[in-house]
Amino acid sequence: MIQIRSLSKSFGMKPVLNNIDLSIEPGEFVALLGANGSGKTTLLRIVATLSRPNSGEVQVGRLSLPTHAYAVRQLVGVVSHQPLLYGELTAEENLRFYARMYGLGAAEARITTVLAQVNLEQRQHDLVRTFSRGMQQLLAIARATLHQPKVLLFDEPHTGLDQDAAKMLDDVLRSVAAVGRTVLMTTHDLARGLELSDRVAILSRGKIAFEAHSSTLTPTTFTDKYYEIIHA
Amino acid sequence: MLDPTEHQLPKANFWRAVGTIAWKDLTAELRNKEIVSAMFIFSLLVILIFNFSLELDKSARENVAAGVLWVTFIFAATLGLNRTFAAEKDRGSLDGLLLAPIDRSALFFGKLLSTFVFILIVEIIVVPVFSVLYSISMFNPMFLLVLLLGTLGYTVVGTLLAAMAVHTRAREVMLPILLFPVAVPVVMAAVRASADILAGAKWGRVAGPINLVVVYDIILFAIAIMTFDYLIEE
Numbered sequence: 001m002i003q004i005r006s007l008s009k010s011f012g013m014k015p016v017l018n019n020i021d022l023s024i025e026p027g028e029f030v031a032l033l034g035a036n037g038s039g040k041t042t043l044l045r046i047v048a049t050l051s052r053p054n055s056g057e058v059q060v061g062r063l064s065l066p067t068h069a070y071a072v073r074q075l076v077g078v079v080s081h082q083p084l085l086y087g088e089l090t091a092e093e094n095l096r097f098y099a100r101m102y103g104l105g106a107a108e109a110r111i112t113t114v115l116a117q118v119n120l121e122q123r124q125h126d127l128v129r130t131f132s133r134g135m136q137q138l139l140a141i142a143r144a145t146l147h148q149p150k151v152l153l154f155d156e157p158h159t160g161l162d163q164d165a166a167k168m169l170d171d172v173l174r175s176v177a178a179v180g181r182t183v184l185m186t187t188h189d190l191a192r193g194l195e196l197s198d199r200v201a202i203l204s205r206g207k208i209a210f211e212a213h214s215s216t217l218t219p220t221t222f223t224d225k226y227y228e229i230i231h232a
Numbered sequence: 233m234l235d236p237t238e239h240q241l242p243k244a245n246f247w248r249a250v251g252t253i254a255w256k257d258l259t260a261e262l263r264n265k266e267i268v269s270a271m272f273i274f275s276l277l278v279i280l281i282f283n284f285s286l287e288l289d290k291s292a293r294e295n296v297a298a299g300v301l302w303v304t305f306i307f308a309a310t311l312g313l314n315r316t317f318a319a320e321k322d323r324g325s326l327d328g329l330l331l332a333p334i335d336r337s338a339l340f341f342g343k344l345l346s347t348f349v350f351i352l353i354v355e356i357i358v359v360p361v362f363s364v365l366y367s368i369s370m371f372n373p374m375f376l377l378v379l380l381l382g383t384l385g386y387t388v389v390g391t392l393l394a395a396m397a398v399h400t401r402a403r404e405v406m407l408p409i410l411l412f413p414v415a416v417p418v419v420m421a422a423v424r425a426s427a428d429i430l431a432g433a434k435w436g437r438v439a440g441p442i443n444l445v446v447v448y449d450i451i452l453f454a455i456a457i458m459t460f461d462y463l464i465e466e
Contacts, residue, residue: 050327052465073333082324084331088260100252101332103245127263143328 001026001151001182002047007056009042016042018206020056026150029183031193031214034203035230040186041080043203044155047184048078060151074102076151077144081159083136084143087129091120091139094128095146102147114142118172134165141172152176154185158192170196190226191219204229249334253342258349267315271308271354276361278304283365297366298426302419304358306386306412309351313390314407316347317398317464326398330464340460344391351383368430375429378442382422385449386415392456396463418448 002024009017016039024030034040045051046058049069058065060072078084085094092111099107115121118138128136137157144152154173158166173196177183187193193200194214200222202210209229217225261267282300286293320326329339359379363370370376390411397406425441 048331050330070333073331076331078327078331080324080327082327084325084328086256086260086325087323088263089256093259097252097256098328098332101249101329101334103248103333 001028001061002184003057003059003062004043004047005057007043007046007053007058009039009046009051009053015206017046017053020203020206020208022201022208022211024182024184026182027180028199029177029185029197030199030201031197032184032186032201032203033188033190033193033226034186036188038203039206040203041155044078044153044184044186047151048076048153049073074147075149076153077147077149078153078155079137079140079144079157080155081157083128083140085128085136085139087127090125090127091115091131091142092124094139095143098143098146104147110146114146117145117175118142132165133160134162134168137161137165137169138172141169141176145176149181151182151184154183154187156186156188158187158189166192190223194219194222202226202229204232246335246338249332249338250341250345253329253339254345254349257343257346261346261350267312268350268353271312271350272357274311275304275308275354275358278307279358279362279365293366294368294430295427297362297368298423298430300366301359301362302382302423302426304362305351305355305383306415306419308354308358309347309383309386309390310408310411312347312350312354313387313394313411314397314404316343316391316394318394318403321398336461336464337457339464340391340395340456343395344387344456347391348384348387351387352380355379355383370430372429374435374438375426378422378425378429378438378445381442381445381449382418382426385418385422385445385452388449388452388456389414389418392452392460392463395460418445418452421445421448 002022004020004022007017007020008015020043032040032043042051046053046065047060049065049072052066061075063071065072086097089097095111095114096107099111104110115124118141120135120139120142123131123135128139131139157173158169161169170192185193185197194217197214199211199213200217201208210225279300286296317326320329359370393410393414394407397403397410400406421441421444425438425445428438428441
């Protein structure tokens with residue numbers, strides 16, 4: 001579903017991604033881990049059409065970027081550590097805004113459905129600025145899944161959440177991934193990344209330094225491997 | 233392979249997207265009143281300061297009125313334009329707009345429309361106050377037309393450059409530095425036309441500057457449509 005070949009990206013003279021190759025199958029959940037500044041967010045932003053690579057090839061649903069960026073935006077839903085919501089609008093108004101931006105028909109029914117999926121029906125008429133950080137992230141997932149994207153990109157979605165909210169977010173992430181969506185998630189949380197994903201990849205110094213199926217790793221072996229790569 | 237011409241969703245209507253973005257901005261502004269109130273208070277302060285510092289006789293006031301009014305609106309509009317994309321960037325919602333499968337020009341027109349309405353609201357309130365303070369009747373259809381056209385031109389170029397400045401670190405400083413030199417022609421023409429109209433000049437005399445404002449507006453629209461896609465991306 002996502003094919004990345006020989007991808008390189010630099011900001012000015014500073015290389016961030018260096019000849020990356022990564023392939024994600026349809027329906028697969030891949031967790032991308034790495035230290036701060038390793039290029040996780042940059043990689044995600046390129047796949048999301050928000051940034052352009054200096055060289056290399058990216059395909060989402062076999063649509064090449066940036067040529068088919070418009071079509072790819074319809075296939076992709078993004079949740080980052082910022083919820084991409086408007087505090088002065090209610091939850092329902094935020095979703096209605098994005099429904100119109102995505103040209104959705106029968107938007108009201110879809111809004112009701114996604115609000116129910118994240119258990120926010122009771123708060124739909126409240127301004128988003130009154131929501132807790134955890135509730136805003138749940139609403140961000142509702143926003144990102146509103147147009148029923150085939151690919152979900154999560155950029156450190158647990159940032160700033162307390163334990164309860166993070167656990168609730170995990171449940172929602174599992175449920176949105178369970179319907180056959182392809183998921184690429186960046187995270188700093190090794191245990192959570194391993195638990196949620198089908199496959200883990202470690203990005204270090206602009207390269208994919210390690211890839212493995214999550215089922216072949218234990219939290220301990222994965223943690224050891226991670227620090228071995230990061231401190232190499 | 234997916235056919236890129238067969239979109240998963242119906243293509244978002246261009247003008248519907250424009251209206252949606254403007255609706256969102258206007259609704260948010262109606263609730264927090266951040267931009268319009270800042271522009272209004274700033275405008276009021278500027279015309280009061282000019283009024284008290286330029287203790288002029290009536291004819292001298294008439295000579296400087298158009299210039300003072302346009303300087304007031306340009307500085308006030310710059311405050312609003314600074315927030316057009318910066319507010320989206322600060323709350324992180326700019327990515328949400330850029331992720332939507334809409335023509336980038338729809339984003340430009342939506343932002344242009346909401347900012348233009350904000351500035352017009354300030355002008356509607358400030359012009360009568362200015363008229364009383366400077367004892368000059370401004371309820372002249374031709375003057376109001378120039379005000380509308382001049383504001384439109386300034387807002388078009390301001391919205392375009394605000395999209396460029398939002399990715400820079402010192403964007404609040406950068407926007408006026410980029411904007412004022414580019415806006416000089418439209419402002420000069422608008423001030424000239426406004427001064428002539430307020431002095432009671434006939435159409436033959438004011439037609440030249442008004443035409444210049446119209447031509448400038450058209451050129452700016454064309455440049456904005458051609459370049460906005462590149463300016464808004466990182």
